Amino acid sequence: MSGGLFVVFEGGDGVGKSTQCRLLAEWARRRGVPARLTFEPGDTAAGRMIRRIVLDPATGDLDPRAEALLYAADKAHHLYEVVRPALERGEMVICDRYVDSMLAYQGAGRVLDLAEVAEIARWATAGLVPDLTVLLDLEPERAVGTIADPDRVEGAGAEFHRRARALFLELAAQAPERYLVLPARRPADWIAEQVQEQVVALLSEPTLSEPTGRIAP
Template sequence: MSTGAFSDTGLFVCFEGGEGGGKSTQSRLLQQWLEADGHEVVLTFEPGDTEVGKRIRQIVLSPETGELSNRTEVLLYAADKAEHVDTVVLPALRAGRVVITDRYVDSALAYQGAGRTEAVAEVEAVNRWATRDLRPHLTVVLDLAPQAGLGRFEERDRIEGESLEFHQRVREAFLAMAAADPDHYLVVDARGSIEEIHAVIRARVAAMLVTA
């Protein structure tokens, strides 16, 4: 992957990983800890945390949508990211805030690239353009075997309902991205307790704040 641009103002933290790993829970805990320490935090997510994104989310995740062309799916997710970066992420970073997002570009590379067996380089090119090549300072990958993660859902959306093989490819893609750039990734075993996982994440982010 090419070297991208990192914000030189606020701090950008992303949570990634397969289904059921606790991204939303850990995002909220990190937000609460940072705010208690006096930081201004924007907690956000993809897809769907803009007015345009809400419509895209309905299309890409609703089981009622049925089959989509893989390229259509790539472009819809990229459109959500473009709107998200321009209207939520970049304005917050420029204001010096901490931005915590539940999913970002790596999800496109793992799901629409590796999961759908599309050319990852092509998926990345579209998504890097859509996001102005903005990279998180830290990506936390909450790693969990697909069998365990999917078992936490009573009902599944369009993506969660994909095959076990699909979700295994997704997991392997996240781990490969993290292994290739350890300075900007933290892989955490999502089988731990909520408190244990939060402590590991908090320690890494605290070290970043000290050196910022």
């Protein structure tokens, strides 16, 4: 393989993203393709500190704009330290969550304007878009279905997950050539095969002989 390939897995919690990231990395390595498995947020030293700020109860009530900027900072640094260098070495970068998660969670709520969050994410990533985003789609009723008493799921919580799912699907529909939307409830091996087929097709495309992922127009 002469150029890097940037593959991202997106979707809600518990849809199988980490499982598929691992399966794709194992498959790539078996084929002799160097693969860098990574995730957002928090897969750098600075990113772990940022993640701690966001998650630590000691942070207290975090302003939504401040939170969005912290996630954006994690992304910028992650690309600088991990993603771009690996792509430039010609590796396949497999990333568990990326910009779409930021849009779905920071932008699909009612607090922040989605277009503004998208602009911040675009700036933070200098427009680096994945060659392929695999969206593992699942009804939010299922994703939160492990909660014993569904009536106790806060209305706003369920509505938030519905909006996030709708946004993931909308982003995929806006650029179908860069997305693979798969039903997350199918067996993991079946999902992995669909992803592998798509990756094989991308690896044989001559445009991917360029050393880095594609830059958005």
